[in-house]
Amino acid sequence: MKQNPSIYLSKSDHEALSLLLRAIKHPQGTALKLKEEISRAIVLGDSQVPTDSVGLNSSVHLEDLDLNEVETYELTMPSRANPDFNRVSILAPLGVALLGVRAGEDFMWRTPGGLRRLRVVSVTRESKSSKVHGPYSLTQ
Template identity: 25%
Template sequence: MTKEQLILGSKEHQLLEKHFKTAVLSTYNKQKLKEELKHATIIKTDSLPENVVGLYSYVMIEDKTSKKTFSFQIVPLDEANMKENKISVFSPMAIAILGYQEGANVTWEMPGGLQNYLIKKVSKLN
């Protein structure tokens, strides 16, 4: 299902594997995540390239339909704070884009339906 192969740090891979086993996901998302995890390249978390979305990444995405951009940082659940634009690693958006590189197009089923996003920028420092 995935055209672009994911690159996941070992920590992110463990988090997604655990989430896959316990979360309630739509059929589409469950199948997509299963395939992504099956085919992902797993590397040491501290070796994750700067342009690949991982834990603590700062990300700018564009909604392909509305052309609106959103910026946020992906953090552990206990550090999530919407006022500071910090989203949980277990949020639908974070799960959708973890492991993808800057420039990737990602389709994921969100609460409002199937959405398409472009990952415009990824960095480790703001």
């Protein structure tokens, strides 16, 4: 497993996440980790981001490398997060861990039960044409 591989963010995702972090007066925990992640990201035009790179509103198929189970999640802004629909907030530990990871890459995620080793099997990014609300907002 690579430690801190380069991550790619679209300009619109970078702007939305920067806005979210500016709204948090004193970032701690996962908000601080998110700030670190976006500071090291390579920011590209929306159409230049690799299609297999996890961004906001991406659907991600993850394989647990120890349990051989595959789960699917959608990475969302906090207000859209919903565990019943496998929507993970960008401010959740898993959300921060997923940001910018590409299909085929492995990463580790610390849970209360211990460290999980995960692999991104595939990523489906939201297409520009499917956005109904325009740019991201804190309430999206």
